[in-house]
Amino acid sequence: MSKSENTVAKLILQQLEAWGVKRIYGVVGDAILGLMDELNQQKAIQFIAVKHESVAGMMASAEAKLTGKIGVCTSTMGPGVANLLNGLGDAHMDKAPVLAITGQAPTNKIGTDYKQYIDQQELVKPFASFTSLVSHPDAITDLLIKAMHTSLSNGSVSHLSVPKDLFTSISNAKVREQPTFVRGMSTIQEDQLVDVIKEMKEAKSPIILAGIGAKNSVDLVDQLSTKWGAGILVSLGAKGYFDDSIQLLMGGIGQGGNPYAEDLFKSADVVLVVGDTWWPEGYVPKDVTVIQIDQAEVNIGKEIPTKYGVVGGASEILTHLLKSIPSEQEDSKWISQVVDIKNKWEKENDEERxxxxxxxxxxxxxxxxxxxxxxxxxxxxxxxxxxxxxxxxxxxxxxxxxxxxxxxxxxxxxxxxxxxxxxxxxxxxxxxxxxxxxxxxxxxxxxxxxxxxxxxxxxxxxxxxxxxxxxxxxxxxxxxxxxxxxxxxxxxxxxxxxxxxxxxxxxxxxxxxxxxxxxxxxxxxxxxxxxxxxxxxxxxx
Incomplete structure (x- = not known):
């Protein structure tokens, strides 16, 4: 192979590096030996050798959740890819961008009774928003970019099967840099929120339910809570971001949350959901106006009985709402109930702890x-x-x-x-x-x-x-x-x-x-x- 020639395996690593990938989690197996050989010859991407492929999948998912960047895992064919599925299931359900690269049978054995062969696309289909078999060396970077773009755009799992012999095949494909996205100015206008603000102004017993999507907007949630007179409940993902000293923070909801908040939550008339998809059955109100704020339109109304969906970043939307809500609410019966429940649980919690x-x-x-x-x-x-x-x-x-x-x-x-x-x-x-x-x-x-x-x-x-x-x-x-x-x-x-x-x-x-x-x-x-x-x-x- 001349210096100007690249193998599929080398191009995979170069393309991953161009998109900021730092490590790949996996277990070595026969069908990915060509990839491992190239990994050994470069320094930009670290291979993290674990003991079981399910751990590799979970680690890739965890990295994606923590960083917002793509997590990558790899395995051999057959039992290797089957073992990955548990980690891919976690990424799929929690909308973490993960790419799985799995070895497959040699090209001349695809579809036969070759050892460990299975149709991997059918196997991973329930978990992956994109899955493809690489059938020609020159398609590798196009497919890899399509997979990564799909994962990052949708917050989802993508998957490529690479036949064992293709890893060492020469490819004419070219590496492409990751685009730099420049987000446009806000398109949210005050008049678009008229109905939302009207509902909020008329609320007598409001609650804010905050999820991980509110992590950079904690102060705004706190300000709105005080101004609107709303209690705050948080999902487990957001729990670490909301300090217990926040005045109207009642704690978590669902099993393990504030046990006294359930009845109060069920009596809410308006619920503002900020960056959350957690709506635990048995803990939530049945007849309530739900306003849901989420960056991803796909999340709105999917699992929550939403009346008004507001698409956008939490900070942007909450800033608009703060301008439109009247001056700070005077102490009311509802606020007193929120504070009483917060204080009652804090006292009992301390005794239990x-x-x-x-x-x-x-x-x-x-x-x-x-x-x-x-x-x-x-x-x-x-x-x-x-x-x-x-x-x-x-x-x-x-x-x-x-x-x-x-x-x-x-x-x-x-x-x-x-x-x-x-x-x-x-x-x-x-x-x-x-x-x-x-x-x-x-x-x-x-x-x-x-x-x-x-x-x-x-x-x-x-x-x-x-x-x-x-x-x-x-x-x-x-x-x-x-x-x-x-x-x-x-x-x-x-x-x-x-x-x-x-x-x-x-x-x-x-x-x-x-x-x-x-x-x-x-x-x-x-x-x-x-x-x-x-x-x-x-x-x-």
């Missing part, structure tokens, strides 16, 4: 985590019992929450933390996990060691799939399959090269956590946790 029982109460663990971490820490929270306890008891000071929102896969906490530390090495990163969740991905503790990622893994160790056990208890089901046979997490972590601690009583809790989060190496802390039925557990329907 100071529980001194042994094994240690989950809320006490949450309080201690809160007390020892930095204000801008990233908390990667696994799916399960830890999710609802963190939602219920954690009082944020601008920490960022990372989690599997709608896909809700167990095992997400560790991969999310690994990706977060790679993206933001200067930040403190914690994985908050249950014993069941961490057991699904234990092998990737070695990934933290391999890449010297000084994350802190905190394990709520209650020897059960506690959330499912809770639902069985509340629903009157037999408790089958929810007891866990746990290893010694300290020995496992140490064998993987991590520092490790065990906490068994409240006196140890804070000082060991302080020591653990300040280690300059990957660390695991296992905490003997009380198997408490979460107070808001409802029977599954």
């Amino acid at each position: 100071n529980n001194q029982d042994v094994p240690i109460h989950p809320s006490r663990i949450v309080k201690s985590i809160e007390e020892v971490i930095e204000k801008d820490a990233i908390l990667s929270i696994d799916t399960g019992d830890v999710t609802v306890w963190m939602n219920r008891n954690f009082k944020p000071t601008n920490q960022q929450f990372l989690f599997s929102g709608k896909w809700r896969t167990m095992g997400y906490g560790l991969p999310g933390a690994l990706a977060a530390k790679l993206c933001y090495p200067e930040k403190q990163v914690l994985a908050i996990v249950g014993d069941g969740g961490i057991e699904m991905v234990l092998a990737d503790l070695l990934t933290a060691t391999r890449y010297e990622l000084n994350i802190t893994v905190i394990v709520f160790n209650n020897h059960a799939l506690q959330m499912e056990r809770d639902k069985m208890i509340v629903g009157g089901y037999a408790q089958e399959g929810v007891d866990l046979t746990n290893p010694d997490f300290v020995k496992i972590a140490q064998a993987c090269g991590l520092k490790a601690y065990r906490i068994s009583d409240n006196q140890q809790l804070k000082h060991i956590l302080v020591e653990a989060v300040n280690e300059n190496s990957p660390t695991l802390v296992t905490i003997d946790t009380a198997a408490i039925v979460h107070p808001e557990t409802k029977e599954s329907k």
Whole structure:
């Protein structure tokens, strides 16, 4: 091959580099050896070798959620691409831009009974907004750009299957730089908001429901809340951005949120939804005027019974609304109810967080985590019992929450933390996990060691799939399959090269956590946790 000739694999990496890709997550396999060879010969893109493809998919999804840029993962054919699907499901459901590049059978074996062959386009179709088989070397950059553009424009998964022999084939394709987008001036006019403002002015019991799309508009939400006389509720994704000191902030909604806010929320007459798609059935009002603000038109009215959809950035729209709402609301019965509910829950929450029982109460663990971490820490929270306890008891000071929102896969906490530390090495990163969740991905503790990622893994160790056990208890089901046979997490972590601690009583809790989060190496802390039925557990329907 002459210097002027490029292989498909080389062009893939050059094109990814041109669009700002810094790393690819994956597991090596026979069908991507050509890609791995080229990865070894360049320095711009780092290959992060994990132990299971599902972790690679979750890490790509986590990077996309954290940065807004495209996350990339790769695998071999057959079981490799099948294992990726769990991570791709998370990206699909949470609208994270992720690109999966998977090896496929050689071109002369496509459609045959060749080992590990499956129609990958059919396999990933439920998860990917774009998927294609690369059938000619010269098509590689066109297809790659189409895939990445689709993912970034839609907040979605894209996928390319590359036959094994094509990676080393010569291509005449050309690399193209990513366009620089210059956003136009606002097209929102005051007269377009007349009906919205009229509804807001007539509201007697307004609520603002804020999601992650409001993260850069917290002050504006607070100002509007005060001026309009509206209580504020937040989804888990936004929880870290809204300081508990905000006057009319009642906390979260849904399981793990403020337990007293549900009834008040159900009596609201106007709800302003800011950058959120979370509308938890059973916690929300039935007959209510909903005004939904979202940057993406596709999100409006999709899952929320919206009357007025306002497309645009939260800051832009909220600024318009603030100008149009009359002077600050005088203290009213509605505001008093909001404040009473906020204060009542704060008092009860503090009492719960100071529980001194042994094994240690989950809320006490949450309080201690809160007390020892930095204000801008990233908390990667696994799916399960830890999710609802963190939602219920954690009082944020601008920490960022990372989690599997709608896909809700167990095992997400560790991969999310690994990706977060790679993206933001200067930040403190914690994985908050249950014993069941961490057991699904234990092998990737070695990934933290391999890449010297000084994350802190905190394990709520209650020897059960506690959330499912809770639902069985509340629903009157037999408790089958929810007891866990746990290893010694300290020995496992140490064998993987991590520092490790065990906490068994409240006196140890804070000082060991302080020591653990300040280690300059990957660390695991296992905490003997009380198997408490979460107070808001409802029977599954």
